[in-house]
Amino acid sequence: MQEVYLCLDVGGTEIKAAPLDKRGNFLAPVRHFPAMAGADRQTLLENFGWIFSSICPENALPIEIDLAFPGPFDYKNGICLLQGLDKYDALYGCNLRRAFSEISGLLEQKIQFINDAAAFALGEMAFGQATQAGRALFVAVGTGCGSAFGVNGFLAEEGTPGVPPNGYFYNAPFRDSCVDDYISRRGLEKLSGEMLGVPLDGRALAERIAAGDERAKACFRCFGEQLCDALQPQIEAFCPDTLCMGDRLWQARHYFCTRWKNFVQTRRLLYILHRILLCGLCRG
Incomplete structure (x- = not known):
């Protein structure tokens, strides 16, 4: 069974997501999902769960979920600190590492966050x-x-x-x-x-x-x-x-x-x- 990384670019309007292998190769085209950024917490978490399952290929084993998330955000601990910026206010203070671990069944240390602009920078410096x-x-x-x-x-x-x-x-x-x-x-x-x-x-x-x-x-x-x-x-x-x-x-x-x-x-x-x-x- 192929091991895959589920990668998400979390924006305020839409979420772009795709499965990648450990070398950074796309295993399927990037898909676009509504962000629903103004929804309540439960709806938002359910939407993320739907995205995780939707982008994972058949007969593949997700071993990590990597998310580029806008700030402010406690990236080390996985806690959303967005507030008053017209996106994800309902997730303020939520430990998303724990929540996504419960949704996906992966260990908490397999849920990783990075600033979206930082991920953009790393991608351009390494591959672009x-x-x-x-x-x-x-x-x-x-x-x-x-x-x-x-x-x-x-x-x-x-x-x-x-x-x-x-x-x-x-x-x-x-x-x-x-x-x-x-x-x-x-x-x-x-x-x-x-x-x-x-x-x-x-x-x-x-x-x-x-x-x-x-x-x-x-x-x-x-x-x-x-x-x-x-x-x-x-x-x-x-x-x-x-x-x-x-x-x-x-x-x-x-x-x-x-x-x-x-x-x-x-x-x-x-x-x-x-x-x-x-x-x-x-x-x-």
Whole structure:
């Protein structure tokens, strides 16, 4: 019977999951599941259990479950600390290592957690576009703004100059609030509400742009400018040679490309829009 690792990328909108072998090879295509992030605790746990069983191949033995989970999160002890960020509030304080062990039948030490942006970074540095990077900054924008910092193929150690605590800058002061309130889905919805009179997410804005709506295109350009402003202090402090962006920015890149070209070229950065996360779970 084949031994498999069940790997999940837990987002606020959807959960991407696939079975991998110990070498990081996919044993089945990545599947997408609704996150149900606003549901009650029992519903959320049942949803995770359904995902575990759904992605495990027939005649395969799951030997570990690896989850990339957004922070704040006590990754060492498996305790969810998300609260007030529009996702998984019902899991606050829940020992997910114990809960998932009970659901799956695996020992608690076989349930592993890592920050989702950190898994993204590990995947890119080991298998993707940042294999040659000396200093790399990784940013994944979705329900919130995830980040990680890499040095010579590894996650930057705590205390590395220019690296914020835990590698997070979602809570860094920005304008009248913090980065996460602007560089996120809800930030884009707030911006579109102010500029267009109706709050729209990235997909809805892209549909309007495809239909020829110039105001929607201007909204994305404004979001790109905010993103540059939010990243500038991090880049100046850490001095990366590579900037890797993931998640929904891939679809939006055409709409704020000009500002990005100037932003990147003046800092001699290799700018990469890419995302490899599930492979990074095996390495993490």
